[in-house]
Amino acid sequence: MIVDVLRTKGWLSLQCAAVQDAILSVGRAQTFEAGTTIFSVGDPAGGCYAIIEGQIAVTVSENPSGPKIAHLAQPGTWYGEGAFMTRGTRIVGLEAVVPSILFHLPLVAMDRLAAKDPEWIRRFAQMLMANTGLALQAVDDLLIKDPSRRVAAVLIRCIGWDAEHGSLNISQAELGHLSNVSRKVVNRLLGEYAQRGWLITSYNRIEVTNVRALAAHAQGK
Numbered sequence: 001m002i003v004d005v006l007r008t009k010g011w012l013s014l015q016c017a018a019v020q021d022a023i024l025s026v027g028r029a030q031t032f033e034a035g036t037t038i039f040s041v042g043d044p045a046g047g048c049y050a051i052i053e054g055q056i057a058v059t060v061s062e063n064p065s066g067p068k069i070a071h072l073a074q075p076g077t078w079y080g081e082g083a084f085m086t087r088g089t090r091i092v093g094l095e096a097v098v099p100s101i102l103f104h105l106p107l108v109a110m111d112r113l114a115a116k117d118p119e120w121i122r123r124f125a126q127m128l129m130a131n132t133g134l135a136l137q138a139v140d141d142l143l144i145k146d147p148s149r150r151v152a153a154v155l156i157r158c159i160g161w162d163a164e165h166g167s168l169n170i171s172q173a174e175l176g177h178l179s180n181v182s183r184k185v186v187n188r189l190l191g192e193y194a195q196r197g198w199l200i201t202s203y204n205r206i207e208v209t210n211v212r213a214l215a216a217h218a219q220g221k
Contacts, residue, residue, distance in 0.1 A: 003029055003103055005052050009076025011127045012050065019123065026109040031101050038094040038102065041067060045083035046090070047106040048127070051075045054100025055169055059093040067093050069174055071138060072158040074166070081127040084110045097169045142180055144218075151179045151189050152218035155199075159208055161215060167207045175206075 006012045007020050015023075029052060032038060038049060041060060051073055058079070059067035070092070073079070079094055084107060114120040137157055144150040154175070159166035170178075176186045190206070193199050198214045200207040208214060 002052060002101065005075055006050055006103060010050065011076075011078045011130055013076070014126065015123065022113065023105060024103075026113070027103050027105040029101055030104050032096040032099070034096055034098050034100075036096045038096065039080070039090050040093040041090055043090040043093075045087050045107060046080060047104060047108075047110060048078055048080035048084070049094060050078045050103040050105070052101040052103055054102075055097040056100060056102070057095045057097050059095060060091075067095075068177060069170075070178070071134065072097065072168055072170060074158075074160055074163075078127050079131065080105075081124050081131070083107065084124055085128060146220075147179070147181045147185055148189055148192070149218050149220055151175065151181060151186060152193070152214050154179045155206065155208060156211065156215045156218050159211065161211075163208075163211055165207075165209055165211055167205060169205055171204045 003024050006024070012020055012023060027047075032054075038056070039046060052075060054075070056073045056077070056079075057069045058071040058073055060070045061068050073094075079092065080090075082088070082091060110120070110124065114124070134157075141150060141153040141157055144153055155168065158168055158170075158178075172183045172186045172190070175190075176183045179186065181189075190199070190201050193214065194201060196213070198208065198210045198217075200209060
């Protein structure tokens with residue numbers, strides 16, 4: 001089944017088989033075209049979404065020029081648990097960068113699971129803590145003083161530190177925003193990384209071919 005990727009990556013992979021079966025039985029996969037907004041900052045409470053296939057932009061800070069990308073998420077990542085915990089509005093948004101397939105776990109289903117067994121609250125809290133850790137990692141990345149290490153850290157965070165390789169559909173301007181450097185600096189650094197054999201660039205796409213070397217550079221090794 002297409003949702004089986006969730007059994008091997010991310011939050012659901014950390015749960016026992018019975019919990020995995022329970023989750024997958026009460027939600028469904030949905031397809032989103034590139035550029036589709038899944039939910040926006042300020043939207044009312046809803047359920048969770050997990051990435052099965054594709055790439056999702058996590059956005060923050062609605063403003064006149066539109067939401068800003070804060071992270072690019074890969075398959076296995078779950079978002080939306082905050083609404084279950086607080087019943088408040090969404091504090092981040094999700095947008096499909098490429099044609100993507102997501103698993104939707106409705107809020108009502110989460111409530112029913114928690115009502116039957118309070119242990120589910122702890123399980124959903126694990127999802128929350130994973131995303132809190134990711135947010136703290138983003139802050140840590142931006143505290144790196146060296147622009148070359150900072151851009152490398154952002155690339156690795158978006159691809160995943162445990163990945164063997166990966167690609168990102170992102171413009172140089174967007175990468176500059178994520179890394180707090182100018183597009184000119186991004187262009188120069190990507191050229192340097194490419195010369196070292198760490199990645200290959202094309203129009204609005206970066207293919208990281210040596211995650212280990214790029215990660216070591218990000219860590220100052």
